[in-house]
Amino acid sequence: MSSFEQPSQKRPRRDCNNNDSAQNCNTPTNTNINLLSLPDEALNNIISYSMPRKECQIWEWIGILSYTCRSLRRFAKTYAPTRIVLKDFRRYPRLNSGSYGSVDVRVEFLRSLRDYSWKRQHLKEFHVNPESVLRIPVEERFERRHCSTIKALLRTLITTPSSFPELEWLDIELQSDYTYGYDLVDAESLQHMPDAFPSLHKLSLSECFKHGITEISPHQLRQFCTNLNASLTSLSMCSSNWMTDAHVEAMMPIIGENLMRLELVCCSAYDDESNDDVTLLSDNSLISIAQYCNQLESFSMVESDITCRGLEMVLSANTGITTLNLSCNKRLDSRTVDIISRYLPRVEVLRNYWLDAATDWLSDDGLIALIDAQERESSGSGIFLKLIGLWQYSLSEPQLTIRGLKYAIEKGVEEMEINECELFESIEALGSGVKLYQAHYIHYIDGSLYKREVVHF
Numbered sequence: 120m121s122s123f124e125q126p127s128q129k130r131p132r133r134d135c136n137n138n139d140s141a142q143n144c145n146t147p148t149n150t151n152i153n154l155l156s157l158p159d160e161a162l163n164n165i166i167s168y169s170m171p172r173k174e175c176q177i178w179e180w181i182g183i184l185s186y187t188c189r190s191l192r193r194f195a196k197t198y199a200p201t202r203i204v205l206k207d208f209r210r211y212p213r214l215n216s217g218s219y220g221s222v223d224v225r226v227e228f229l230r231s232l233r234d235y236s237w238k239r240q241h242l243k244e245f246h247v248n249p250e251s252v253l254r255i256p257v258e259e260r261f262e263r264r265h266c267s268t269i270k271a272l273l274r275t276l277i278t279t280p281s282s283f284p285e286l287e288w289l290d291i292e293l294q295s296d297y298t299y300g301y302d303l304v305d306a307e308s309l310q311h312m313p314d315a316f317p318s319l320h321k322l323s324l325s326e327c328f329k330h331g332i333t334e335i336s337p338h339q340l341r342q343f344c345t346n347l348n349a350s351l352t353s354l355s356m357c358s359s360n361w362m363t364d365a366h367v368e369a370m371m372p373i374i375g376e377n378l379m380r381l382e383l384v385c386c387s388a389y390d391d392e393s394n395d396d397v398t399l400l401s402d403n404s405l406i407s408i409a410q411y412c413n414q415l416e417s418f419s420m421v422e423s424d425i426t427c428r429g430l431e432m433v434l435s436a437n438t439g440i441t442t443l444n445l446s447c448n449k450r451l452d453s454r455t456v457d458i459i460s461r462y463l464p465r466v467e468v469l470r471n472y473w474l475d476a477a478t479d480w481l482s483d484d485g486l487i488a489l490i491d492a493q494e495r496e497s498s499g500s501g502i503f504l505k506l507i508g509l510w511q512y513s514l515s516e517p518q519l520t521i522r523g524l525k526y527a528i529e530k531g532v533e534e535m536e537i538n539e540c541e542l543f544e545s546i547e548a549l550g551s552g553v554k555l556y557q558a559h560y561i562h563y564i565d566g567s568l569y570k571r572e573v574v575h576f
Contacts, residue, residue: 375411402429
């Protein structure tokens with residue numbers, strides 16, 4: 120018995136030599152009937168072996184199936200991807216054309232996503248980056264602009280109630296000069312997002328907020344957190360030019376308890392009338408974080424006015440942190456390393472990108488002391504630190520030199536992120552097996568799919 124047939128299902132014998140039925144044997148309608156008459160197991164195998172390999176083409180393939188035969192839609196749903204990476208739709212050969220053509224598939228796809236709810240029912244991840252929203256074709260080399268149609272469709276999707284009922288990870292990362300002022304998320308859209316994503320657990324919003332010091336108030340941000348239907352375990356916010364300590368203090372009592380990742384990168388408040396008047400996050404934010412967060416594993420506070428006093432409060436309450444980014448914090452000093460050594464002896468990733476020596480709290484002696492503390496923690500079996508991230512852009516003499524980095528490499532550090540500088544040649548000359556990667560300054564968002572792919576020099 121064929122594996123495609125079930126014992127309980129028998130089909131009538133059909134004779135194509137019969138004049139009454141011969142005419143119908145080769146018709147498209149009859150072919151569809153034969154396909155539908157197959158048992159579920161056979162249809163399941165046909166679909167699984169005939170799917171295209173490119174994820175972005177699966178959606179079009181599913182659409183073709185659904186139009187061909189409504190009965191196949193339940194199988195199409197089974198194989199529908201659970202993740203959308205919008206940049207994958209930037210341009211690809213259409214299944215029915217064999218060429219790229221001039222159709223913007225991103226727009227077509229987002230429209231179908233808006234119009235057909237079954238395509239959104241089981242999605243778990245939705246990722247948007249600058250490549251996802253730029254116009255096609257590129258008009259001028261230095262005049263790339265975003266597509267307003269895509270912006271309108273995205274805004275509709277993120278504000279429609281129950282738009283993505285099972286989505287767990289929303290990742291909008293638009294760090295690019297070409298998408299500056301994209302303004303996808305403002306006070307109004309933010310209030311609708313909890314209803315659109317009732318299952319949200321991970322949220323990353325970078326360079327996508329409408330600019331203005333009063334755009335989103337602490338009360339509105341608190342209301343957003345209150346309206347969330349699920350507990351956030353990861354929150355990453357970058358370049359929100361309206362955020363103050365009051366915003367952090369409004370959020371933490373509501374979402375802090377379950378957070379495992381918290382990233383506040385370049386969050387500040389600008390006075391629209393005076394660009395020189397900038398308010399950075401301070402120890403007041405860290406006091407609130409320390410009070411309500413005790414499960415953090417990844418923590419980033421970048422370009423702020425925090426001090427060692429506030430940092431110690433956060434690290435002492437979250438000794439399980441293994442990824443730490445304290446880049447471009449001018450008020451941190453050499454005591455920072457001692458605090459890290461004391462409360463995070465098992466830290467694995469340490470990033471310290473800075474623009475000048477005044478913001479550099481990591482020195483040769485400090486790094487050596489941290490590594491020695493980790494070796495003692497492991498009872499001499501090795502160190503836990505795997506990656507060091509550095510960015511040196513200063514005319515001043517850096518405090519961390521090849522002496523400290525050589526010691527780290529000899530003790531077991533496996534990877535380093537550095538920008539192109541003399542250190543690269545010095546490390547390379549050591550002949551070690553350490554992997555060197557291009558550093559990406561301070562806008563590193565661990566909670567985003569788009570990690571500005573590291574590449575070898």
